Amino acid sequence: MTDDAATDASPQITIRACKYDGLEHRRWHARLLSRKDSLIVLDARFDRLIEHDLLGRILPGTISVEYYWLDRWYNVFRFHLPTGELHSYYCNVNVPPLFDGRVLSYVDLDIDILVAPDLSYRIVDLDEFEANSERFRYPAEVRERAHAALRELVALVSARQFPFDYEE
Amino acid sequence: MKTQSQISAHESKGLEQVVCARSLSKHYGQLHAVQHIDFSVRRGETFGLLGPNGAGKSTTMRMIACRTPPTSGELFVEGIDTRLEPRRVRSLIGVVPQENNLDPDLNVRQNLLVYARYYRMPRPLALKRSQELLAFTGLSRRAEARVEELSGGMKRRLMIARALLHEPRLLVLDEPTTGLDPQVRQEIWQRLEELRRLSGTTILLSTHYMEEAEKLCERLLVIDHGRILAEGSPRELILARVSRYALEVRDVDATPLLPATAHVSAVERNGAHFYFAASPELLTPLLKRYEGRRVALRPSNLEDVFLQLISDGSEEGEGADAA
Secondary structure (H helix, E strand, O other): OOOOOOOOOOOEEEEEEEOOOOOEEEEEEEEEEEEEOOEEEEEEEOOOOEEEOOOEEEOOOOEEEEEEEOOOOEEEEEEEOOOOOEEEEEEEEEEEEEEOOOEEEEEEEEEEEEEOOOOOEEEEOHHHHHHHHHHOOOOHHHHHHHHHHHHHHHHHHHOOOOOOOOOO | OOOHHHHHHHHHHOOOEEEEEEEEEEEEOOEEEEEEEEEEEEOOOEEEEEOOOOOOHHHHHHHHOOOOOOOEEEEEEOOEEOOOOHHHHHHHEEEEOOOOOOOOOOEHHHHHHHHHHHOOOOHHHHHHHHHHHHHHOOOHHHOOOEHHHOOHHHHHHHHHHHHHOOOOOEEEEEOOOOOOOHHHHHHHHHHHHHHHHHHOOEEEEEEOOHHHHHHHOOEEEEEEOOEEEEEEOHHHHHHHHOOOEEEEEEOOOOOOOOOOOOOOEEEEEOOEEEEEEOOHHHOHHHHHHHOOOEEEEEEOOHHHHHHHHHHHHHHHHHHHHHO
16 A cells, blocks of 8 residues: 555544535544645544445455545545455545544535446446435535536546556 | 217226326317327326427316317316316316416405305315315415415415315316426425325326426326327336436537447537436546536436427427428
């Protein structure tokens, strides 16, 4: 892995993923790996077995290197098996996160991209985005930003650009 | 002239089909407003007539409501021939017209009570029904208000309450939310959904709002120039007529439409480009061709189907004219 491993001395960060109405729908903990300009890199580990619809079985000990930008409408998680092997990338389209040094929170906008190690990808939950756009009445700007984020992510993946330039 | 046995056959069908139209036509002189349409409305469903202005929606609604007789074809409501027994049909349906026709000289409650008299409803029953319907439409606190003091949404709700006074088996609404702002539109939709859920009333509505058709209607008839272009549930129509995902590019100016491929169809409409495919990943390679444009990758919707059908229809029309 290219990033320095987080140590126990690294501050623990709580991540809160919320829906547009402000309700939290997921929360987990991570360690701060690095922070430069708007980019925050966190290191999280799965402590139990997860059966995920798209990712399949995520084993305990799976590592999630998480890239958040305070000025971007997406984040990218890079998953490694407990053995260190690259498993996949998972990209979330979201409202740019807020970070107070202890808690990083973001509003999830449903659209996700699952990227395989060979950089083939699948876009998921466009239907959910449409349904929630109506349910929560996303403003036109939010809708446009979300679509622009999707487009930017696809361009980064297709061009194998950071953070999709990881090599084992 | 129908024989008694033929009428009985229709009446027995009426148990499941609240409205049954066969080769229904309506001509006004040279204008063929409705041309040989067949459809049925099933009991308890919300059925929509979707089409642009002048498609023939209102004429069809007027025939069902026995406001105008068909020129030819058959039209049965609850198994009753609308031409033979219009009065009986009218007693079974509630109609919400497009234009406000409430009595401005009366207050909200009086509007309901006066209307109840048309149905020869005993006064105690009229009072009870009015009370119930004012509560259902959220107008109880405005019962003594004059009609002119009501907002557009309240007036429309009062018209719905009035149409439900005699507990009709079929509620017919002609463009129920035209001219209302989006929030009020949602309010009306909520009432109609509640009505269907709580009382099982069959609802027939006409609309030119895709969102309304998609949200409210279990089945739809898409019509234009008096003819049926398609029929089915909103989801069925989307899946049958266009691929599941759409890439929409706005403000394309002079950018040429990219050619369709085996897996991607392409359409240009109103200064926008639309591409359709079975999966979003088939559409993303097109994104780089539209740098700096407003794009949306989304599931296909009823508007895509509608515009496709309407444009196909006009091309056919032009072809016929040219011939």
